[in-house]
Amino acid sequence: MRTKALLAAPTVLLTALACLGGAGTAQAHGGGPAGRPGQPAAGTCSANVGIDGYSDALDKTTFDGTFVGNFSALAMDAHGTLDALSDRSSLFTLSGHTLDDLTPQKVVRLADENGKELDSEALVVDRDGTRLITSETEPSIRRYSRDGATILGSLPVPGALEVAPAGRATSNLTFEGLALQPGGRTLVASMEGALSGDNSDLVRFQTWQRKGNGQDFALGRQLAYQVDTDPNGTLLGVSDIAPTGDGRLLVLERGYTSGYGNTVRLYLADPSRATDVSRVTDLTGQKSVKVMPKTLLADIGSCPSLGATAKQAQPNPLLDNIEGVAVTGHTAGGGLRLMLVSDDNAGATQVTRFYALTARLPRR
Numbered sequence: 001m002r003t004k005a006l007l008a009a010p011t012v013l014l015t016a017l018a019c020l021g022g023a024g025t026a027q028a029h030g031g032g033p034a035g036r037p038g039q040p041a042a043g044t045c046s047a048n049v050g051i052d053g054y055s056d057a058l059d060k061t062t063f064d065g066t067f068v069g070n071f072s073a074l075a076m077d078a079h080g081t082l083d084a085l086s087d088r089s090s091l092f093t094l095s096g097h098t099l100d101d102l103t104p105q106k107v108v109r110l111a112d113e114n115g116k117e118l119d120s121e122a123l124v125v126d127r128d129g130t131r132l133i134t135s136e137t138e139p140s141i142r143r144y145s146r147d148g149a150t151i152l153g154s155l156p157v158p159g160a161l162e163v164a165p166a167g168r169a170t171s172n173l174t175f176e177g178l179a180l181q182p183g184g185r186t187l188v189a190s191m192e193g194a195l196s197g198d199n200s201d202l203v204r205f206q207t208w209q210r211k212g213n214g215q216d217f218a219l220g221r222q223l224a225y226q227v228d229t230d231p232n233g234t235l236l237g238v239s240d241i242a243p244t245g246d247g248r249l250l251v252l253e254r255g256y257t258s259g260y261g262n263t264v265r266l267y268l269a270d271p272s273r274a275t276d277v278s279r280v281t282d283l284t285g286q287k288s289v290k291v292m293p294k295t296l297l298a299d300i301g302s303c304p305s306l307g308a309t310a311k312q313a314q315p316n317p318l319l320d321n322i323e324g325v326a327v328t329g330h331t332a333g334g335g336l337r338l339m340l341v342s343d344d345n346a347g348a349t350q351v352t353r354f355y356a357l358t359a360r361l362p363r364r
Helices: none
Strands: 013-015 049-055 061-063 066-068 071-076 082-086 090-094 104-109 120-125 131-135 140-144 151-154 175-180 186-191 202-209 218-226 237-243 249-257 261-269 294-299 322-330 336-342 354-359
Touching (some): 066 104, 071 175, 071 237, 071 336, 082 120, 082 322, 090 120, 120 186, 131 175, 175 249, 186 237, 202 237, 249 322, 249 336
Parallel strands (some): 071 322, 175 237
Antiparallel strands (some): 049 354, 082 090, 090 104, 140 151, 175 186, 186 202, 237 249, 249 261, 322 336, 336 354
């Protein structure tokens, strides 16, 4: 999503290596002293999440004549490299998936069937290496070849999820997140904001199912998800989702309030325990509708700042306009290694910042 949230930080690479221990705390190395008795250790964001570091190394850089930034999504591919999707129709391949190896290797310009730019917001690398990429404009999900140069098809989208007047969605508040569940049979797209007629805090997640080993997806269940508010009472939006590997989803909620700054929270949601609302015209809090249950894993504003700076009011100078999250690996103890990225909107007072986190998921 292209926003007008303004914040910035100098270009630095600072790592506070952290690992989650049995008691849920993190021990930091190189990022400052451990916490005093009774206080969280350095690197600890919550009982379930630790921050390993951040990098501004790619901020305000160019590669192959293309601005490196405006990132809205991340995805790992089979080669261990990281795809970073710009909402200005650029798909970057980075050399690795840690803070030390985020060097651009390739960039591909994306386009729709008529050669026009996309408002590209979410990304999945399918089992065969083709890319599924959303655009908020219609919205749409197109399948691109492995190199991103050719459109191979598109997925059906329910009419109600189309931008008004064709449907009931608001422009710039449509498909912001995309996740492929284990086994590759279920695809999930998250709307950023509510449809007209739905309660403003209820957003819809659309699923697609496929049978066999083909590429084609058919429309599946539609689920309701309830977003929270920031400390000022402003509703957050869903900025990205990622599969956890056990059927649940990581959900990134993000918002901005002028004079206060960004709020970014990471949740764990369970689609299997939600009602299919594909035939519910208006979501108004009906008792018959079960929204996806969710658990707060961490408020990113509660992470240690690690020396980050911001030029605008922020509850934590580490924060920026974080829009993308990807699972990049696993810890020896079964936790998830995560990479997050912020969208700088090509603005002088915002920053392209990558964050490395470690998360331990609570049991169902």
